[in-house]
Amino acid sequence: MAERASAAALIGSACFSTYFNQASSPGAYSPIIIFLSTSQPTETTKNGRHQEEDAGYEDREGQCSGPSRCRRGESAPDHRKMERVEEELRDTQKKMMQTENDLDKAQEDLAAANVKLEEKEKALQEAEAEVASLNRRTTLIDEELERAEERLKIATEKMEEASANCDESERVRKVMENRSFQDEERANQIEQELKESQNLAEELTENTTRLPERAEAGENKIVELEEELRVVGNNLKSLEVSEEKALHERMPMKSRSALCLPDSRRLRLALEDELVHEKERYKNISEELDQTFQELSGY
Known part of the structure; x- marks a missing residue:
């Protein structure tokens, strides 16, 4: 309402400055008085706004419609000028009403835009928080990736070392198998020699018993x-x-x-x-x- 009053005051001052020079006779002050009396906004509904002001203007117009009433100390040109001013004031009032309606709509649009702006700011803050969270997660993932790469490098080195040890173990196993095979052959040979020695010992024992x-x-x-x-x-x-x-x-x-x-x-x-x-x-x-x-x- 304060915004509407200020807008009406601005329009009224503009109209006052416009028609001040045209009002040369004493009767010309009556439209200004009428304008000042009707320029204050009233509390109405959205669809029936300023109905009381329109009714007041119509009553005053009706009062001035009679020749006897409009001729109270006024000439005919002044009367026409006053009617023209009143008509212009009515147009101005209509424009003010339209401006107020536009202002209400603009305020509603502004409120809706503010709500949307707040929602967008909230969404932006949430998106920024999500981006910050994603950045933190990305940093953590990068750190985890670096640790995983380090562990992979260590595991690869251990695997290479284990492979080398496995190759060395395989070589040692083959050497031991060869030695075992040689030892087995040697054992068989020694066993054969032992059998031959036992047979020879038996023969010698038999011969020894027979020699005497x-x-x-x-x-x-x-x-x-x-x-x-x-x-x-x-x-x-x-x-x-x-x-x-x-x-x-x-x-x-x-x-x-x-x-x-x-x-x-x-x-x-x-x-x-x-x-x-x-x-x-x-x-x-x-x-x-x-x-x-x-x-x-x-x-």
Whole structure:
């Protein structure tokens, strides 16, 4: 309402300045008085605004319609001028009403625009807050991405190190497999040698158990051969003695001894050869027995 009053005052002052110079007679002050009395706005509804003002103007116009009333100290030109001024004032009043309506509409539009502006400002603030939140989230995501890249780098280095260790382990495994295979072959070879050694030990043990018997048999055989050799030697000596005696006795007997002497020598040589053979055999048996004892002591 204050804005409407100020607008009406501005329009009234404009109208006052416009028609002040035209009012040369004393009766010309009546339109100004009418304007000042009707320029104050009244409280009305939106659709029936200023109905009371229009009714007042119509009443005053009706009052001035009679010739007797309008001629109270006024001339006809002044009356027409006053009517023209009143008509212009009515037009001005209508324009004021239209201006007030436009002002109300502008105020409503302004209020709606303010509401929209507040909503937009609120939405802008919310959008700015959302942008700030997104920026913070982006910063956090960037930091998390950097940490993830650092962890990925560390994991990659560890994986490369583990791969190198795996390759080294694989190489060591192959070396150990080769060594294990070689050790297995060596173990099989040693086992085979052990079996052969056990068999040899068994044979040597068996031979060792039989060597004393063989040695004893050889000794007995040597004793028998020596005894036979001694007997043969004695027989040879006896034959030689008998031969010498026979030579002195008669000649035929000499030729006969000559025939028997080669046989006796051959027998003696055969006995000597057999004795040497038995001695060699005894020596071989003794050496074999000693070697067997040495091998057994080595195991």
